Structure formats: C-alpha cells, structure tokens
Amino acid sequence: MSDAAPKTLVEDHGSVRILTINNVKQRNALTMDVKAVFGPALAEAERDPNVRAIVITGAGGTFSAGGDVTLFGDMTPAKGRHVVYRQREFLHTMIRGETPIIAAVEGFAYGAGFGVAMAADHIVAAEDAKFCAAFNKIGLMPDGGLLYTLPQRVGMGRAKEMLMLASVTDGVEAKRLGMVDVLAPSGSALDAALAKAEKFAAAAPLAIGAIKGAFARWPFDLESVFAMEIDAQQALMGTADATEARRAFFAKQKPVFKGA
C-alpha cells in the first residue's frame, strides 16, 4: 500500500461503517497523521444517522501498536500533552457518542491501541490477538482511557497487574477475563465483528443511544440511575420507534427502527 493511501479506510456494509486504521508500516501506530484522519472519520460516522453501528479495526492483520514512539526522540512535556490531547478527542467521541462501536482485534493492540479497543462498547478478538499496556516499558503511565475502561472489564486487581507490569494478554485469556466479549479464530475477527455489528444496527437506535449515554456516566449509584431513566424513558416512550416496536410486538413481526 503506497504512502498516499488514506490513513483510515472507510467502508459501509449496509448501516454498519467500518473504520480501518491504515498505517501498516508502523503496525497502525496512532501517529499524528493517523489521528488527523481517524478522528474526523469517527466523528462523521457518529453524526451520520444512516450509520447504526461502527466497527473499528486495523489493516494488515494487526489492530494498532499504539502511540508513535518515533515522536518520543525529541519529546517535551508540551508536545506530549498535544499528542495525548488529540487522542482524547476521538476517545471522547467513542465513549460519549450514541452509536454502538465494535472493535475487531487481530494481532497487536498495544499501548494506546489497547486503549482504543477497550473504549469500544463490544470487543471481538482473534484467539492469537495480543493486548499489552506497554506504556510502562517506556516509562509512561497508561493513556487512551485505560485507567477508566480496563478496571470496568477486568476488575481493579487485574487492571493494576496489566497496567503496572505491562503484561501481555492473549485473546483466549482476554475472553476468560471478560476483557473482550467474543473470541474468533485467527483471521476472522472482522467477520465476527460485522456479524455482531448487524445485531447492534438492527436494535432501536435511540434506546441504544440512551443506554450508551447512561453508561458513559459510569460509575453511578442507584439514585443517579433512577434520575437518568425517568428522563430518558419518558422521551423514548413518545418516539415513533417505540410505537413501531409495540405494533410489531403485538403483530409478532420484526420492528423496523428509524431512529425517530
């Protein structure tokens, strides 16, 4: 693939948009070039009402090697802040958006690449995929939201071990720990992710958005949930989708949701 190829490939399968990080020479490291294209592509997918689910994957058989270590040669605190800030923009879209995001992980999800995978709502991993919070190997602390996302999935004890020791977790172990949701044979993570994305795409999008929005406020106590659900449920009850769903329920048909 030539250097002129876009750093993020965009492809639609029906109402599922696939965003493929495409920086194969650097194992899809999240260089400033990549972020400059990936961030807007993600924001556009999130804004597009015809996109009901987003799959994020990496080109060339690997997910992402993480941050761009070539930048670290003449790194300064101010430059470092800029690098991490650009990452925060798209992580914010991933976590606070309303479209369900499925990560399809083959090969390496290291460092910030691990962070991107864990920021997805649903994670499909190849059996031989490898996850590593490699930050500590170069004297950094985790970024990419891992301090928030990882303990939610694996618990605090495991998260501390993975983040402090930069230990490597393969797909099989990740599934056992609940770090990923679906295990796929090597080479078929994207297919499995697409199959799952179709299910998310067929579900009522406003309800999905409300659920995702609620989880973006995690952790919450029971009283906060009561407040969120009464506000959102009232709005959902009045939607055309809710009316369609009730019609379909009583007619024993599959509902067709429009996100309205």
Added chain:
Amino acid sequence: MSDYNPGATLEKDGAIAILTMDDVKKRNALSQAVVSDMERHVADIMADDAIRAVVLTGANGTFCAGGDISGFDDMDMPLRRRMPRLQGLAAKIAHSEKPVVSAIEGGAFGGGLSVALLADQVISADNARFCASFAKIGLMPDVGLLATLTARVGIGRAKEICMLAEDVAASDALADGMVDELTAPGQALTRAKEVAAEFAAMGPLAVGYTKAMTMRWPMTLVQELAWEGQLQGVLFSTDDLQEGRAAFFEKRKPAFKGK
C-alpha cells in the same frame, strides 16, 4: 377466570417474609394492581422488626414479565407519574436494611429482571430465562437495572445484554454472576427460603449496615474508611456483639436480637 384477582400476596413464616407477585393473566407484570399491593406489603415488612429476611418471588411458575405493556395505553397515570412510583418501590426494596432474596422460576423479563436484581441474592431455577427486553420495544432499561446489572456482570456484558435485549439462559446468568445459585426447576422458592433463613440467623444490624454500605457503591476508599468507622463504632456498642462474642467462646450458635 372467575377468581382472577391480580395483585401481590404477603406470607410471614417466622423471621421470613415471602412477597409474591401474582397476576396470572399478565405473567405477574407490574400492573397497577401488583404495584399497589407490593407497596403496601413492603411497608408492612419494613415496619415489622420480627422479619429478618425477605423472599421476593412470582406466582404461576414465573417471576415477572416486566412493565405492563397493555397498560401503556392507559395514560390516566402518565409515565412521568407512574415511573417515580415504581422507582420508589424499587428504592424501598434496594435500600431496605433487611436482606432480600429473589426466587425465580420461568423467567424475569424487562422490569421483572430489574425487580429480581434489586435483591441481594438471586436464586434461579436452571431452566429460567432472563431478558432485559426493553430495547425490543424501543425503550432503555429502567427500575435501576443499569446500576444493578452492571454491578453484577460488568460493563461490557451489561451493554450487550441491555443493547441487544439478549435472551440469557440460567446457566449463562450464573456464569456471568447475574444470578447467584441455580436449582432444579420448581425448587427456587424452597432454596430461597433456606438462603433467607441463613441471612435471618445473622446479626441484623451488621447485615443491615453492610447492605447500606454496599448500596452506596460506587465509593472511594476514603469514603469507605470514614463510613465503616462510623458504623463499626455503633456495632461495637451493641448487645448483639456481646452475644456474638459469648457464643463464639462458648462454641454455640448466637441468638441475635438486633439491639
């Protein structure tokens, strides 16, 4: 059915109260009749010092089908007023300092699953099914499920279960931690009463304070240490602690009084 009488029943068996949702035509859905009775019975249970544990279950071989969909058309009681009522009932159960054990046969769907997970322990028949079915009708989970389910199964699995309205078999529910124990079909209530009896034999103040603390989740370590200091200080001054210590040294079972 001539004797169709939807509602909820309360039975007291020693230190255990058994609260049963019962609406045979609606699979124990949370109709106004069921909710009204539950409100009344829950108030009774909470005010009764002799009751040390509660079993929450459903009649007619099922737990609860959830919100009363047919009642959604009845806008005499609009959602904005109806939901706080259900949430108020849920809060009374969840924040109750008496331990609650759910006994599930058949299935727990939508708001029925939410009610089941308000309990501290969930006992299920091994052929029961669970579904956060809200998204099937264009709604998001309510009655606290996003908090209670997520605390039990973690955020990844909770998103899958809630967003896809996935049908969850009892064996998967056990593996995920959504329920705590499986029984043979028809045995959930019997086993739940046994578990409730175990809770009822413990010191009610210690059980109640522990439950109250867990209901404050999420908490920081600093908060936890402050709260445990206050509550443990109270427990150190109780008769139950003296009884517990005496029973320990005398190698007998303690008889706690909640004092």
